[in-house]
Amino acid sequence: MSKPQKKGMNLPNKLTVLRICLVPVFIAVMMIPAEVLHPIISGLVGVAIFIIASVTDMLDGKIARKYGLVTDFGKLMDPLADKFMVIGALTVITYRAGVGSARFFFTIVLLVVIFRELAVTSLRLVASTSAGAVVAANLLGKIKTVMQIVFVSTVFIEPALYAIPFVNKLLPAWWVENVPLSYLTGTLTLVFTVWSGINYFIGMWKYLDPEK
Numbered sequence: 001m002s003k004p005q006k007k008g009m010n011l012p013n014k015l016t017v018l019r020i021c022l023v024p025v026f027i028a029v030m031m032i033p034a035e036v037l038h039p040i041i042s043g044l045v046g047v048a049i050f051i052i053a054s055v056t057d058m059l060d061g062k063i064a065r066k067y068g069l070v071t072d073f074g075k076l077m078d079p080l081a082d083k084f085m086v087i088g089a090l091t092v093i094t095y096r097a098g099v100g101s102a103r104f105f106f107t108i109v110l111l112v113v114i115f116r117e118l119a120v121t122s123l124r125l126v127a128s129t130s131a132g133a134v135v136a137a138n139l140l141g142k143i144k145t146v147m148q149i150v151f152v153s154t155v156f157i158e159p160a161l162y163a164i165p166f167v168n169k170l171l172p173a174w175w176v177e178n179v180p181l182s183y184l185t186g187t188l189t190l191v192f193t194v195w196s197g198i199n200y201f202i203g204m205w206k207y208l209d210p211e212k
Contacts, residue, residue: 012064013074015056019081022053023088030092039096040163043156046092050156053085054149082145083117089152106155109186109193113148116197123204138203140196147192151185158182 009017030046060078064070090110097103162168162176 009073010064010069010071012060012069013071013077015060015063016074016077016081019053019056019060020077020084022049022056023081023084026050026053026085027088027092030096040160044160047153047156050085050089050149050152057082057085057145079121083121086145086148086152087114087117090148093152093155105183105186109151109190112190112193116193120197120200123200127204138196138199140192140199144189144192144196147185147189151182151189154185155179155182 026046026049029042029049032042057078060074064074087110090106090113094103094106094110097106158179158181162171162179168176
């Protein structure tokens with residue numbers, strides 16, 4: 001009589017684990033000193049890793065839902081992997097920003113994202129334990145996630161773009177020096193992060209009973 005085969009980790013969960021593993025790799029690449037590797041090169045390598053991780057984020061959920069591969073492991077680790085990825089990237093951005101207005105702005109974005117994620121995660125936990133409600137990501141939450149990915153990618157791609165001679169010559173000096181696309185996408189990230197957070201609070205307020 002043959003022994004029953006043990007089921008291994010399914011594909012969506014493997015993609016989630018891969019995303020978690022890519023986070024320290026991304027951080028390590030981005031922390032390489034400028035004397036060892038030019039910041040533009042490390043930034044491009046880092047953003048390539050970040051984009052790969054972001055693609056796994058989109059794939060694992062779709063595959064899990066389409067083929068009925070949703071597991072408790074995935075429910076726990078998938079959102080955690082997303083938060084590790086984004087918060088890790090924003091922390092590195094803040095570290096590499098140096099001093100001045102850029103670091104101040106990136107620090108604000110980082111703190112707002114951390115506070116929002118902690119608040120929403122806590123709300124979901126309360127909704128799940130008190131009412132058994134599973135709160136799925138809504139449209140604003142999805143837009144927020146996309147904007148965070150676009151922002152992180154822009155921060156590393158924009159300086160590399162301006163390093164191309166013909167591009168540099170086409171743009172005024174103030175544009176190249178101030179990287180406005182990074183500030184624009186960062187501002188939009190702030191808006192949708194706060195907006196989606198408020199929207200979650202409004203939607204889940206009914207689960208917050210002060211008498212319990």
